[in-house]
Amino acid sequence: MLQPTRKRDRVAVERAAADAVLDEALVCQVGIVVDGRPHVLPTLHARVGDLLCAHSSVAARIAAAAHPSPLPVCVTVSVLDGLVYARSWFNHSVNYRSVVIHGDAHLITDPDEKTRLLAAFVNRFGAGRADASRPPTAKELAATAVLAVDLAADSTDIAVKRRAGGPVDDPADLDIGYWAGVVPVRVTAGPPESAVDLPVPANLAPTFG
């Protein structure tokens, strides 16, 4: 009787790790099959509870294929954390976190639901940004495609991978005199640049990251 609980725990841990990566990265890659060939489209994403949403002109392009039937997709998100220098070429590596999700994407058609999900996209630009900019008109909403994968669906498979820590060298290589270690890598935001037509003070700029 313990097995299912343990499995449920493991799935919950995996899901929490996946959510952390999805919520940190702004860009995902959506893979679809068109005429038997692979297509990988970079686009923005936002996670809203169990829904992983993709949105862009790209979403519009593939929306036709997703409506009304769900579209099989593979959504990949990765974060590069560092470059790992080893004494040998072979043991060079990178520290990273990645999530690969296989599932079925649905086109969101309900205007209220679409508005709720788009708010999440805008809030990724900075907390509260959806309240600090104008919501869509009916026409803008109709022109916006949102695709969503239900992360909690039985048909959704989520795989998280990561590497962390220093280089792992062969013992025989330790004394050959080459530098080894890690150079951390991170995404940083520069100072906000106000739009040229902005009449209000620049100190109203949002903070990101």
Added chain:
Amino acid sequence: MLQPTRKRDRVAVERAAADAVLDEALVCQVGIVVDGRPHVLPTLHARVGDLLCAHSSVAARIAAAAHPSPLPVCVTVSVLDGLVYARSWFNHSVNYRSVVIHGDAHLITDPDEKTRLLAAFVNRFGAGRADASRPPTAKELAATAVLAVDLAADSTDIAVKRRAGGPVDDPADLDIGYWAGVVPVRVTAGPPESAVDLPVPANLAPTFG
């Protein structure tokens, strides 16, 4: 008679833009079709002249499918340059550069060619790093899979997309009082962290970025 020349010029400009993105980003996404479904695998890449090479345990996993026949792939690389804040949700955007390549991946089997390409991978960790670490043994070389797409092949299609500059707001939105502008985003490297078992001075650490 001018038409072909103009087209050749345009292709050359597009290729130069693609190379710049490929050479800047360390991580690519390789899309393949397995049993009719899309798979998108994040992995490292290196461009060596006309060859775009992918390398990782992932490459090993799909190598079987690529050898001896070429494997149809879609390789996507994107760089996020900034967050674009508009007055309306609808006009929020991101500044980015992306390359989407459709082509056929070949498995590199010649040991000398493989060594040449792997040197390019190691040199992405820092100029001269291939000379500042131990080259692979025959066994390590055999355990390493390198997949390559010929960027100059007729069957290869390269599409570069980019957005740059400030927000483009609707004229009617300009005076509604919300901040608008760009927050630049870039990847930065932190100070090198020497391996715990390193006997040589840390000032031998390479510089990256």
